[in-house]
Amino acid sequence: MAHEPGDDGFVTVYNRKSPSREPPRDDDGSLQLQIFKIIVIGDSNVGKTCLTYRFCGGKFLKNPEATIGVDFRERSVDIDGETVKLQIWDTAGQERFRKSMVEHYYRNVHAVIFVYDVTKMSTLESMPEWIEECARQCVSPAVPRILVGNKCDLHGRREVPTSLAQRMADSYNFPLFETSAKDPGEKEHVDAIFLTLAYRLKNHKPLRLKQPSEGSMVHLADEQEQPPNACMC
Numbered sequence: 001m002a003h004e005p006g007d008d009g010f011v012t013v014y015n016r017k018s019p020s021r022e023p024p025r026d027d028d029g030s031l032q033l034q035i036f037k038i039i040v041i042g043d044s045n046v047g048k049t050c051l052t053y054r055f056c057g058g059k060f061l062k063n064p065e066a067t068i069g070v071d072f073r074e075r076s077v078d079i080d081g082e083t084v085k086l087q088i089w090d091t092a093g094q095e096r097f098r099k100s101m102v103e104h105y106y107r108n109v110h111a112v113i114f115v116y117d118v119t120k121m122s123t124l125e126s127m128p129e130w131i132e133e134c135a136r137q138c139v140s141p142a143v144p145r146i147l148v149g150n151k152c153d154l155h156g157r158r159e160v161p162t163s164l165a166q167r168m169a170d171s172y173n174f175p176l177f178e179t180s181a182k183d184p185g186e187k188e189h190v191d192a193i194f195l196t197l198a199y200r201l202k203n204h205k206p207l208r209l210k211q212p213s214e215g216s217m218v219h220l221a222d223e224q225e226q227p228p229n230a231c232m233c
């Protein structure tokens with residue numbers, strides 16, 4: 001079971017290697033580790049599992065099964081010389097596999113990744129419903145949200161033009177990324193999407209994220225400081 005971090009991303013973890021199972025020796029006998037909870041949301045089959053697996057496992061997951069409830073994946077990354085752990089919640093897209101879990105998805109979340117499939121227009125069209133669900137669950141507006149179009153490797157089957165997705169992203173003030181969990185050439189781009197969020201969370205700074213052209217790297221630009229996740233409800 002994954003640890004659930006608090007609003008500031010910190011959880012208390014215990015040293016599993018300790019033969020006595022006692023906490024490691026720190027000031028108060030505990031080790032503080034910064035963990036950020038990132039949830040991945042969107043219609044079934046858009047590639048949420050494959051994207052999270054690409055980031056956490058480094059590979060394209062062949063033959064994934066529909067997610068039931070939630071799957072957890074984790075990856076530790078180095079941000080400005082400090083290690084932070086990204087706890088990725090790969091959520092179920094199918095209503096029947098997610099309805100009892102929705103509150104858990106959004107509790108203490110630090111960032112939300114909304115995913116659609118560039119080869120299926122309906123997955124972009126349903127995006128407002130996912131965004132409304134997120135709002136209904138009292139996720140603070142200060143929690144970063146991004147929009148990701150997946151399956152860009154399927155060039156001949158694209159239904160969603162970048163311009164249309166960009167308009168939707170702009171209307172919500174989200175950064176837009178287009179990528180592919182399958183294309184090995186997009187591995188670094190997938191990493192960059194998650195690392196950008198990690199940087200933002202670690203530094204509590206909003207970032208303007210740009211994707212100037214297909215396949216190019218993410219560009220970051222700092223804005224003013226903003227408080228971390230704090231539920232307004």
Ligand SMILES: Nc1nc2c(ncn2[C@@H]2O[C@H](COP(=O)(O)OP(=O)(O)OP(=O)(O)O)[C@@H](O)[C@H]2O)c(=O)[nH]1
Pocket residue numbers: 042043044045046047048049050051061062063064065066067068091092093094150151152153154179180181182183
């Ligand atoms: N061509 C291509 N196929 C992909 C890509 N990502 C995922 N797929 C395929 O899309 C299908 C669904 O992928 P999943 O990752 O299971 O989708 P999901 O959004 O997690 O689905 P749920 O668990 O039902 O919510 C699988 O057949 C994958 O092989 C991609 O970038 N390109």
